[in-house]
Amino acid sequence: MKKLFLAFAVLFVALSFHGQAGAVEPDEILSDPALEQRAREVSKQLRCVVCQNQSIDDSNADLARDMRLLVRDRMLAGDSNQNVLDYMVNRYGDYVLLEPPLKASTAILWYGPFILIVLGFLAVVFYYRKQSQGTLNPDGKALSELSSEEREKLKSVLSDNNNDLGNNQ
């Protein structure tokens, strides 16, 4: 059993490495391994604008291929990683970055979920507090509390009961 699990784990790791090969074709790869490594890093951050949820490193679309080649061309011409990313952002907007940068127009993407969590938490707290208080009686006290009238009544019922019990004995 343990061996079988190990075999699956090895297979899984092998497959996940295989997935990282991306869509880069052999004829695109640069002869300088360091430059190619940088090109791969940058390509993984750039969105394929025709497939919308894949990086250009991962996509087989024609335009993604041309963008990969452009990334490599610009690196050969001496651009830094940031230069290449800026070049793409200047043409396609922040959308081309798979991870949008934090700025005023994207703040809701980054903070929205936390705001929703806080609102949800407040809603739960508010709900339970209200429930434990209950609604109010005409005399202004919570339903769970007895009015002075009811208290009197309860007292007399209880003492009656005690008396009855006493009489029976």
Next chain:
Amino acid sequence: MRRLIYIIPLIVLLAVVGASIVQMKSGKPANELPSVLINTPIPDFTLAPIKGRDDGFSTADLKGQVTLVNLFGSWCFACLTEHPFLMRIKEQNLIPIFGLDWREKDPDAGPAWLAKWGNPYTRIGDDPKSKGAIALGVTGAPESFIIDKKGIIRYKQIGPITPEVWDETLWPIIQKLRQEQ
């Protein structure tokens, strides 16, 4: 107060449905990406001519007049739907159209397409590797850009130029830009 909470989901639903209907009625595709290039100078690039011509395309060619830059391809079906209208623009001499022949796998395909359907373009650049297309932030064909006299991109039309788009949007913009110095 308590009842109000129960109708909130209904109100939210109606708001979402309402917003969707407004979006659909406006006729604009919802997945359209806004262009960051509007009101910026057209990026510099030069493209070789397509086979059988000797003009090519350079962004320097555009300066001094209001122009239309149109991206097409012989493989692009929607380009054929706007093509008759581009021919009309040419025949009536409304505005010079500069063409980018995008991603032709066969260098003969573009010239053959133009020979068959007619050539509405003043100059044509060959863009087999998307050099021009990426410089213009293009995601699909056809796309057209209105460039003012100073070479600044003033409008981006995604999808075919229809008579409605021309009359309601493009032509008024072109006329306004011609008034500018």
